[in-house]
Amino acid sequence: MRPVILVLAMALTTMALRFLPFLIFGKRTPKYVSYLGKVLPQAIIALLVVYCLREVSVTAPPHGIPELIAGGSVVGMQAWKRNAVLSILLGTVVYMALIRVI
Amino acid sequence: MAGYIVLGIGFGILLNKAGYGIGWAFAMSALIYAGSMQYVGIGLLSGGASVITTIITTFMVNARHLFYSISMIDKYKDSGKYKPYLIFALTDETYSLLCEDDDVPRESINRYRFFVSLFDQCYWVAGSVIGSLLGSVIHFSTAGIEFSMTALFIASFTEQWLASGDHKPAVIGLVSTVLCLVIFGTEKFLIPSMLLITLLLTVIRKKEDREG
Numbered sequence: 001m002r003p004v005i006l007v008l009a010m011a012l013t014t015m016a017l018r019f020l021p022f023l024i025f026g027k028r029t030p031k032y033v034s035y036l037g038k039v040l041p042q043a044i045i046a047l048l049v050v051y052c053l054r055e056v057s058v059t060a061p062p063h064g065i066p067e068l069i070a071g072g073s074v075v076g077m078q079a080w081k082r083n084a085v086l087s088i089l090l091g092t093v094v095y096m097a098l099i100r101v102i
Numbered sequence: 103m104a105g106y107i108v109l110g111i112g113f114g115i116l117l118n119k120a121g122y123g124i125g126w127a128f129a130m131s132a133l134i135y136a137g138s139m140q141y142v143g144i145g146l147l148s149g150g151a152s153v154i155t156t157i158i159t160t161f162m163v164n165a166r167h168l169f170y171s172i173s174m175i176d177k178y179k180d181s182g183k184y185k186p187y188l189i190f191a192l193t194d195e196t197y198s199l200l201c202e203d204d205d206v207p208r209e210s211i212n213r214y215r216f217f218v219s220l221f222d223q224c225y226w227v228a229g230s231v232i233g234s235l236l237g238s239v240i241h242f243s244t245a246g247i248e249f250s251m252t253a254l255f256i257a258s259f260t261e262q263w264l265a266s267g268d269h270k271p272a273v274i275g276l277v278s279t280v281l282c283l284v285i286f287g288t289e290k291f292l293i294p295s296m297l298l299i300t301l302l303l304t305v306i307r308k309k310e311d312r313e314g
Contacts, residue, residue, distance in 0.1 A: 003122070003147050006156045010143050011133040013160035014167065018189050021171035022178070029175055035307055036300070037172035039271040043299045044166040045259045046275030047292075048138065051163075052252035054288045067252070074253045078260040085105040087260070091253035092112070096246035 062102045070095035106137075106195060106222055110229020111236065112250040113140055118237025119244060120148040127234035131227040136193060139163045140230075141251040162292045170197045177215075184216040191219035193226075194258065274302045 025033060053071075056064040074091035078084065114127045122144075130140050142163050146156050170192050177200070178188055196219050206214045237244075263272055282295040 002150070003126070005153060006147055006151065007126070007130055007133065007143070009153050009156045010130075010136075010139060010146075010160045013157050014134055014136045014139060014164050015190060017161065017164050017167040018171050018192055021168055022175060022189055025172065025175055029172060032304075032307075033172055036303065037169040039268075039303050039307075040169045040299070041166050042259075042262050042266065042271040043275030043278075043303065044169075044296075045255055045262060046272050047279040047295055047299065048163070048255040049252070049259050050276065050279040050283060050295075051292065052255055054283060054291070067249075070249060071252070071256050074256040075260045078257045079264060082261065082264070084254070084257045084261065085108055087257040088105065088250055088253040089108060091256065092247060092250040095249035095253075096244075099246045 062099075066095055066098035066102055069098060106225035107229040107232070109137055109250060109254060110226045110231075111233035112247055113137070113144075114230040114233020114235070115237040115240075115244055115247060116141065116233075117144050117230075118234045120144050122147060123238070124231055124234040127230040128227060131223075131230040135191060135223055135226065136164055136167070137195070137226070138251060138254065141248070159292075162296065165296065166194075167192065170194075174200070181212045181215065184212050188215055188219055191223050193222065196222045270306060271303060274306070275299055278302060 021033075029037075053064075053067055056067050058064045070091045073094045074087045077087040077090045081087070110131065113131070114124075117127050117130070117140075118124075130143065134140055134143065139160055142159060143156075145151075146159060151159070171189065174189075174192060174197070178185055181188055199218055199222070200215055203211065203214065203218075259272065263269060266272070278298040279291070279295040282291040282298060285291070286294050
């Protein structure tokens with residue numbers, strides 16, 4: 001039963017986040033809120049990158065080397081082709097290969 | 103849009119490996135419909151997280167959706183019967199696609215937005231279900247496939263960096279989060295990071311207002 005409740009909790013919280021701004025700022029959005037709407041996504045994406053890498057240790061082997069190389073390949077591919085699917089596929093394949101050899 | 107099939111497959115495989123089969127993959131992708139949160143959600147489900155932890159984590163990971171919605175308030179103002187679904191289906195991918203719809207004729211814009219949103223979700227649900235099926239038939243090690251989520255965010259970060267002339271928000275996000283990770287540790291850094299980011303962004307806005 002608990003997994004059902006957790007999935008519903010995730011679904012309802014997500015829905016609340018998506019619908020609330022429309023309910024609260026339906027007609028006029030305060031300037032400060034639109035400013036946050038413009039700049040926060042970039043900052044939060046940066047936060048999520050760090051969040052994903054939070055368990056990586058630079059002091060213990062393999063010193064974050066697989067993450068560094070695979071992450072670098074994502075940046076390089078994205079800068080080159082501007083295609084997120086290609087970048088994600090490449091990074092994931094590189095990472096899966098590296099953790100097996102390093 | 104094809105990105106959603108690939109990411110959905112990754113999610114389906116991981117969820118299957120965690121012991122939750124095809125019904126769960128379908129239900130989560132249909133009801134939650136938030137890519138990164140569903141990856142994080144696998145950890146919550148298999149780790150037996152409490153309801154409160156789940157709600158707080160969902161809030162933190164998905165808080166950016168507040169801002170996607172805020173920036174769509176004007177665009178979706180006259181979308182009529184499509185509006186509830188457009189709001190429900192406003193994911194990272196759909197948001198980025200619909201930010202660039204200026205060349206679509208105005209008279210069909212609401213239908214266009216509705217079908218972009220709907221197809222995105224169909225791809226996502228289909229990918230999850232395919233991934234779940236794959237997860238139950240492949241038996242080689244899928245260790246490392248969780249990096250697809252990290253790669254997703256690194257790719258978005260790179261794309262936003264390249265597309266934006268102002269890198270201050272990205273730098274603030276990166277520095278604040280690393281700082282809070284060092285100070286508060288891996289379990290408790292998310293909330294302080296969000297607060298610090300909001301504070302710093304507010305400070306630079308005040309400063310730019312004075313200068314501008």
